[in-house]
Amino acid sequence: MAGPTGPAFVISVTHPFLYRRATSVDDAAQQLEHPGAVSLGGGTDLLVTIAEEITRPDLLVDLRTIPDSAGVRTLDDGRVWIGASTRIADIGRDALIVECFPALAQACDVVGTPALRHMGTIGGNLCQRPRCWYFRRGVPCLKNGGPSCPAVHGENQYLAILDGGPCHIVHPSDPAVALTALDATIEIASAGGRREVPISEFYVLPSERVDRETILASSELVSAVLLPREAAGGAQYYHKLMQRDAWDFALVSIAGCKRRDGDVRLVLGGVAPRPWRVNSSVEEDVSSGGLDEDAIGTLADRALYDTKPLSKNGYKVNLAASLLRQTIGELG
Numbered sequence: 001m002a003g004p005t006g007p008a009f010v011i012s013v014t015h016p017f018l019y020r021r022a023t024s025v026d027d028a029a030q031q032l033e034h035p036g037a038v039s040l041g042g043g044t045d046l047l048v049t050i051a052e053e054i055t056r057p058d059l060l061v062d063l064r065t066i067p068d069s070a071g072v073r074t075l076d077d078g079r080v081w082i083g084a085s086t087r088i089a090d091i092g093r094d095a096l097i098v099e100c101f102p103a104l105a106q107a108c109d110v111v112g113t114p115a116l117r118h119m120g121t122i123g124g125n126l127c128q129r130p131r132c133w134y135f136r137r138g139v140p141c142l143k144n145g146g147p148s149c150p151a152v153h154g155e156n157q158y159l160a161i162l163d164g165g166p167c168h169i170v171h172p173s174d175p176a177v178a179l180t181a182l183d184a185t186i187e188i189a190s191a192g193g194r195r196e197v198p199i200s201e202f203y204v205l206p207s208e209r210v211d212r213e214t215i216l217a218s219s220e221l222v223s224a225v226l227l228p229r230e231a232a233g234g235a236q237y238y239h240k241l242m243q244r245d246a247w248d249f250a251l252v253s254i255a256g257c258k259r260r261d262g263d264v265r266l267v268l269g270g271v272a273p274r275p276w277r278v279n280s281s282v283e284e285d286v287s288s289g290g291l292d293e294d295a296i297g298t299l300a301d302r303a304l305y306d307t308k309p310l311s312k313n314g315y316k317v318n319l320a321a322s323l324l325r326q327t328i329g330e331l332g
């Protein structure tokens with residue numbers, strides 16, 4: 001069978017689709033213009049969503065075959081470039097990342113299983129779909145085109161306590177939480193060229209858009225992640241609480257960074273539809289230092305003032321408070 005711009009072959013799962021190896025970022029962007037085309041990273045999430053019939057692509061564009069799309073290097077302007085096809089495991093053990101951005105290395109080290117970390121790419125990890133049980137099982141929830149979110153009065157143990165509604169997903173990526181604390185930038189490519197957006201603007205809330213979780217148009221791809229040199233070094237932590245303590249998504253996680261100039265960033269994972277940055281006034285108070293145990297507890301409570309737990313996930317407020325107290329103490 002011929003693909004949109006040349007030879008390809010067909011894999012039959014639930015419905016037939018084409019598979020093509022991209023030869024460059026521009027080639028990938030052009031192929032993604034084809035209706036029904038989707039980006040393929042390691043396939044650890046995409047192939048599952050195809051099997052679950054949440055995704056019904058006509059064409060998979062394999063981004064891993066793009067030359068030089070994987071790796072970590074320092075750019076002339078001092079920023080650190082991570083190619084979108086870089087495997088999670090390779091980021092976790094990269095010497096530059098371990099030394100200068102340990103929060104990211106720690107977050108990569110706790111992603112799923114060793115096999116997932118070896119197959120999964122950072123581009124795919126940042127763009128993976130949410131794990132909500134209703135969405136994944138094809139229940140007619142808002143994301144699946146239904147009229148309402150069944151989790152509100154149903155199984156909402158693992159869902160959002162912040163920024164939720166009308167859909168209450170939580171963002172699943174560990175690296176995204178660390179990258180938000182590090183003020184990373186996402187490089188986005190399309191047939192029209194490339195643009196960079198701060199990761200804080202990359203994810204959208206369900207109240208803004210319920211069919212997708214990022215600002216990406218269907219014809220766009222993530223080509224790289226960029227780390228600012230100002231974020232290198234200082235004190236950095238990534239902590240993750242899981243139900244089974246291994247091989248699992250975060251119930252709640254936290255990335256905490258104190259830069260060399262004293263600036264503090266605190267970002268929670270597992271609590272909201274995107275990595276959730278703590279109020280800047282709390283970060284400023286942490287940055288000032290000199291906090292005793294009572295002051296740390298007060299700051300943790302202040303950080304969580306806006307939480308709105310659902311019927312079965314109030315425990316997440318306590319977990320988040322506990323991680324905040326621990327991390328504020330470490331940064332102090």
Ligand SMILES: Cc1cc2nc3c(=O)[nH]c(=O)nc-3n(C[C@H](O)[C@H](O)[C@H](O)COP(=O)(O)OP(=O)(O)OC[C@H]3O[C@@H](n4cnc5c(N)ncnc54)[C@H](O)[C@@H]3O)c2cc1C
Nearest residue numbers: 041042043044045046112120121123124125127173174222
């Ligand atoms: C059992 C299990 C446990 C897991 N636990 C964790 C965990 O604890 N923490 C965690 O962070 N993750 C976890 N994951 C998710 C796992 O890390 C992701 O499946 C993986 O990172 C996705 O990467 P991939 O390269 O395989 O993406 P793919 O499966 O290829 O793609 C995922 C999605 O991203 C899109 N995509 C891929 N690359 C790009 C790109 N460059 N630009 C734009 N869109 C793109 C695809 O179209 C698809 O929608 C878990 C997954 C499983 C199955």
